Structures are given as structure tokens and as C-alpha cells.
Amino acid sequence: MTTATIASGRSRELRNHVSLGQSVANSFTMAYRGLLKIKRTPEQLIDVTVQPIIFTLMFTYIFGGAISGDIAGYLPIIIPGILAQTVITTSVVTGVQLREDMDKGVFDRFKSMPIARISPLAGALLADTVRYFIATTLTFVMGYIMGWRAGGGIxxxxxxxxxxxxxxxxxxxxxxxxxxxxRSASSVQGISFLILFPLTFLSNAFVPVDTMPSWLQGFVNVNPVSHLITAVRELTNNGAVTSDLWLALLGSAVVVAIFAPLTVRAYMRKA
Structure with a gap:
């Protein structure tokens, strides 16, 4: 048995006996690593900095007059829609960067370290919440600059x-x-956008549902993104908590309940 094999076996044994507290600490360390990657390559933030600005300007001035008669009347509709679309689209980066790290052998390096096996995955998910925060803040700021005022207050x-x-x-x-x-980062991106485009564009993000064909309204009304956007509109414009908020949270819980175990199981086989 070689020295490398013995070291690898010892490392795996240590990682299998990491405490919960150490697992959490390792996860935050990996999240910090993700933030350092952004610091070194700030162009990774182009999607969460440029997209909210471009989309808000583009959709507002294209659809505003046709749908609401003027820009001011359309902003309470479009800002929550742009917010949901931008932040949800940003979540694709999680899978793409995970695949890139695996392809580059970064995760092979993690296997030789006495850290919790789940921490690289958990750290990546934690680090991306910073991206969501940036996209959310910029969308609200852009709306304010264009004249939107949140009736629901801070x-x-x-x-x-x-x-x-x-x-x-x-x-x-x-x-x-x-x-x-x-098998590749490009395939992750391609599959992800095939899922995202129907969910975000076939929703109530940009136009009222009653302007759509009846066969399309059925899908839009059950689309969980539509419930999320409606909940955000009520919170920002009226400060109201509606059933759509609970439906959005319920849908999120179902997604986590299904895909978190699947992801962890698949990840552990490779970690």
C-alpha cells in the first residue's frame, strides 16, 4: 500500500468523523473562498450588476406605455417582476461553478483535506446568497431612480x-x-435555462395574466414564480402579506425537500 493511499484513507476517515460544529465552520470557510473568487474575478458579478439595470430600463420603456399607459404606472408591476427574474436567474451560477470546480480538479484537492465532505457544496450555496443580495439591492435602487416608490415602506x-x-x-x-x-459546465447552463425561461417568462412578471390566451393563463396561474411575484408586489406596493407568500414558501420547501437529498447523495458519491 502506497503512502498516498494511506494518507487518502486517513483523510477520508477524518472527514467521516467531523463534528456538526466543524462542518458548519468548514462550510462558512468554503463560502468565504467563494467570495474571494469574486474579489479576484469581479466580472463574475456582471449578471447581478448589469442585468437588473438593463432589464429594468428595457422592459419598462418597451412595455410601460402599452400596458399601463405610462412609465410611472408600470413600475409597480415591473420592478417585482424584474427582481424575481434576476435573482432566480442568478441561482444558475451555483451549478455552473460547482461543475467547473469539479472539472478543474479542485474537489479532488478537497478530498485530501480533513474537512467535512459536505462543506464545499454547502459553502457554494452560502456564497451565492451574496449575489442574490446584490441583485435585489440594485433592482430596488434602479426602480427608485426611475421614480418607483414602495407603498409598503422599508x-x-x-x-x-x-x-x-x-x-x-x-x-x-x-x-x-x-x-x-x-458532464460539463456548458451543459449545466443549457439545462438550467431550459427550465428557467418557461418559469420566468411564462409568468405574470411583465404583463397581466388576463391579457394572455386562456390556455396559457392556466399555466401562468399555477406557475410558482407567478405566486412569488404577486407576493413581492403586495409586500412592496401595499405592505400586505397574502396567500401567495405562503404558496411561494411552500413551493420552495418542496423544492428543497426533493432536490437537497438528491444533490447531497449525488455529491457524496463523488466526494
Missing amino acids: TGLIFAGLLVMACAWAISWIFAFFGVVA
């Missing part, structure tokens, strides 16, 4: 932001699963 804004971030984190488990099982 409390409504905070709870709406937290709701969107929580739902995006839940959805990121789907893309983390693809990141673990897919």
Missing part, C-alpha cells in the same frame, strides 16, 4: 427581498444537482 422592501432570496436559494438546489451530475 419593511415591505426588506421582507420582499428576503422572500426572493429564500426562494432563489431553494431553486439553486436544482441547479446544484445538475452541477454535480452533468
